[in-house]
Amino acid sequence: MSIALPPVAPRRSLVVRRSTHSPALTLVGALVLVILLTIAPWIVPAQFATTLTNFFILVIMATMWNLLAGYAGMVSIGQQAFVGLGAYATLYFALKGVNPFVTIPLSALVCAILAVPITYLLFRLRGGYFSIATWVVSDTALLIIGTIALLGGGTGRSVPGLQNLSPSETAHFSYLATWFVALIVVTGTYILLRSRMGLVLASIRDNEVAARSAGVNVRAARRTIFIVAAAGCGAAGAVLAISQPFVQPSNEFNLQWAAEMLFVSMIGGLGTIEGPIIGSIIFFALQQTLQQQGVWYLIIVGALAVAIALWLPRGLWGAFRARFHTELLPVGHWVDQLGDDD
């Protein structure tokens, strides 16, 4: 007679930690980076400041898109709706005499508020239908804005309130504004994902049905994320409007924003904080190198994103992280075994 009993696992004590390395080191590194990037426009050539501004606009958008798709599973191809609405909110407030730089949080707030009713429509659709519906919303916003004469109709209008600044001052200040918004967006996302919301999103991502039966309000979590992402993209639109400083429906509501957000997040790595930033760096490097060759950079970036989606679904940073077990901005937990107790 043979009795098959499952082997009793020896008890081990587990220790849970977040960082893979000393948090103090990360903090010092981050501080140095923040100081460097804050004084950057005064130490680099002026046209490079503009490039850096555009870079951080993309970082903001991609971080928000990654929050939507990578963490909450919503593939939006209509995020440019909130870029455009943010830009136009800034134009509107500036026309009413508000300092354009002050409008940035206001525009983000406007987008957050507008996002609430939109979720009630969009959340009726699933998967790909949700995706295209976000685009319909963006297209509708574009068409409506285009009919408002005060906002320049279809031809656009320049943002007032910046005339007393010299061009280089405008470039410097809009860089600073963009960089601070990017800093807030990335840190805010990091804090959000380390909060209870991060756990809720992880549970939905792993198994939506199980999460629901465990009492997670999936819809409310998604709605919150959608609103946050709308606010973030609205802020990106606001700094975009200031840095130009001209807004036009076909530019601010361009589908290309959604394409860039998606490509950058995918290349860098969906579902990681670092991914969109790394993706943005790669995107800008390609764009700067290939800018003489028309739209080839978009073709290459698009093809690269498709290839990565198929063969390296966690993106470059995800692959790197899996290989070297390292995280700069950890939102998960690592469990270590300390050894046998008995």
Add this chain to the structure above:
Amino acid sequence: MSGPLLQVDALTVHHGQLCAIDDVSFSIDEGEILAVIGANGAGKSTLLRTIAGLHHPTSGSVLLDGQVINALPPNRRVALGVSLVPEGRRLFSSMTLEENLQVGAYHANPGPFDIKRVYELFDWMPSRRKQSVWQLSGGEQQAVAIGRALVANPRVLLLDELSLGLAPIVIEKIYALVPDIIAQGVSILIVEQDVSQGVSAADRVHCLLEGRTSMTGTPAELTSEEIDRAYFGAGLSSTMPESGAAS
């Protein structure tokens, strides 16, 4: 007689990290009825689905006529004569009764069964062949599911939880068909939670407990006490066979 028709050899199947089937072996000869019984979660459905090709084994193999068929997708196994009637019927809901049978017949092997033969087996079907399947009762849907598998002319028919959700009288009617099917030279592997049905219909019984073989034998050899113990796992050691169950 050459070897067995269908053989399962040291089969182990995982769902993610969960081990659903753990080192299970048995075989079915031509024209034989084997009942695999076990409680909920014992791994019965996983076993049938692995034989049909819907799950991939972690180790071990499924053999048909002595040939390993592990790598073949479900449709290729149908062509070789392995048909599964899945748990919950799984009829094509947008189609009529007859269209469901036509789908089954589209890739059929040559053999005794065709739609006409199925209509003879279930004499109520011809008059309702144009009805949508969702208008049929549970028992009728189960009959269509069996018919859909039969028209492919399988050599071994895998029946997963036939009695699930059906009234006892309906279950009896469906089991009454088994001899007709066997008479055409088809082997049957029945999976049942309902022990009495499975055991009374079968030539041999194989009991699973938490993914492992807990007992095998012919219905005549086994007392209901032994079956209960193998089924529920109480006093496992007293009925556990010395070595592996299958030859």
Add this chain to the structure above:
Amino acid sequence: MIWLNIVIQGALVGGFYALFACGLSLMFGVLKVINLAHGDMAVVAGYAAVFLAPRLHLPELWSFLVVVPVFALVGYVVQRTLIQKSIDRDPFTTLLVTFGLSVVIENLLLEVYSANGQTVNIGSLIGRSWHPASIIYVSYVSLGVLAAAVLVLLALQLFLSKSGLGRMIRAVADDQEAAQLSGANYRHIFGIAAAIAFATVALAGIAYGMMTQFAPTSGGVNLLFAFEVVVIGGIGSLWGTLVGGIALGIAQQFGAHINLSYQILAGNILFLLVLAVRPQGLFGRKNAVS
């Protein structure tokens, strides 16, 4: 009379929209994939008709005889390779991959053929129309496209309900696993469905080029319309597609009648209204929406 004209012109455009949308609907119904490059595929077909057909000494009007079968073949191959690979990952990946393809295709066309508008040259046929009453003009091209749309939908309907292969496609759409257990090679069936979808989208793209100018960026707008048609008509319903197309066409004509810049907006608003009031669409089954 103005209102009658709006309805007639709307219905004519609607036929085109239905032709455009039925491939999208089929891909979703069978593969559960939303092909975000659907609109761009149509534009590629338009360019093929304009630039490749003349090399074969084929009049552009008849270019579909070559382009449509080639697209069917391409559809099968793209499905069995790229799209199947992304389906094997997850539905999420199919969206990323098809959107990536959409952007790549659009920009490649821009690089190769520039942003200039093109038309499929059909000679003097373009200007001709039937003139039954005072202000009502029915263009022969639009009428032809509407007839083609109805014909395609009819053929598709017959194929899916009467032929063995069509039944297998429906079986896979209903329950992929059960279809495999009935002997279906679902990947092959997916390929067939994609081939049909690509063929119809090629036809739609050429028809579009006959009716109006197109450019590399036309794909996006058309995908939007096709998608609105599918949701308005009801997800997964073939005839719903035709009704949805006509409804969208009439809404757009109505918007254009008020103010030319309201044309597309009116269609979008109809879409959002349907979404708010009847999310399963006019002919749809409830299970397509959450």
